[in-house]
Amino acid sequence: MMVTDDQLFQIQGFLMSEGVSNVGLQEDLADHFCCVIEQCMEGEDLDFDDAFKLAQQRITPDGAKEIEEDLDYLLTIKKKIMLRKVVYVFGFIGVLNLLLAFSMYISGILNAEVSGLLAMAGILTLAISVLPFSFYQMYQRSAQRVREA
Amino acid sequence: MYSRELLKGILKPIILKLLSDQSRMYGYEIVQEVKRLSGDKILIKEGSLYPTLHALAAEGYLSTESVMIGKRTRKYYKLTSDGKGQVQPALTELLDFAETLQVLFGPKLSTT
Structure with missing residues (x-):
């Protein structure tokens, strides 16, 4: 039938x-x-x-939606891990730049101009990688809380 | 019937092997065939099957063919050339794993 x-x-x-x-x-x-x-x-x-x-x-x-959520997880997990790797590497580079700029200026190895440029590069690196990623994560958590409420 | 946790890791090799034996299969057919071949010991849950099929398709190991049955779409899955290349390594790894389990548990089980 x-x-x-x-x-x-x-x-x-x-x-x-x-x-x-x-x-x-x-x-x-x-x-x-x-x-x-x-x-x-x-x-x-x-x-x-x-x-x-x-x-x-x-x-x-457990509901049909759960199957789609499992599918989304399988399809996006590799990309998510790769994105996190990139953000963490950029974050490390940014913090390293700031530490180098600060420590080398204090010890007199670099003058104010060069260490300032190095610090600026670090801040920019953090601003274009870690900062947007962190805010996006906060937004996702917030949206999730609203959906669950 | 084996637990869902046990089946999770072997679903991909099972699908790859089945599709290497048959030219193309659809989801319900895969569930029934695995059930039949395993003597009702392996019951694939749809919640695991379709995400795995779609993930394999996204990785380029499976392609799909849609056939209309009235207004209903039936999607047949079949191996791509990349997918055919995955079958032997996946089976070799799984059989090697089974042998290792035998080494780990075999002697102990035989004495009990």
Whole structure:
């Protein structure tokens, strides 16, 4: 017994209401729901509504959105790690510049002009890497708190 | 039935091996085939399957073919040439891991 077009729309509506926005994942899950529902209707002699409820318990026991979140995590984790590496390297360079500028000026190795330029390079490095990254992290945490409230 | 934690690390090799044996498969078919081949011991959860399939596709190891069944889209996954190159190393690593587990637990298990 095949899932009808109306029933397919019902499944797609459920996935969208659950917050699944990735079109490819939506298609995969909708087809998977149809297969499970058809198997339940044929093998267990259930009507569509009961088979659909059973399919929800089997396929998305923790909610369909969690599958998309797992997918997003897998797709972005490498980029996130790489971004953090870059920010930390720039952060290190920035702080090193500031320390060198300060210590070499105090010890008289560099004059005020050169050490000032070195310090400025450090500040700029921090300003274009660590600072925006830190504010973006703060924004994400804040947005997360608002969503959870 | 094996726990989800145990299956997490071996899902990619399982998918790569299945798709190297069959020309193309869709998600539900993969779940059923693994269940059948393992004698119901390995039940792949959809929550693990689709993120893994999409991640493998994003890495360039799988490609997809969409087939319309009425208004429903069925996506078949198949190995790319890069994906075919991943099958043997993934299986070798997994089998080596299984042998290591046998070394670690085998003698102890045989005495109990």
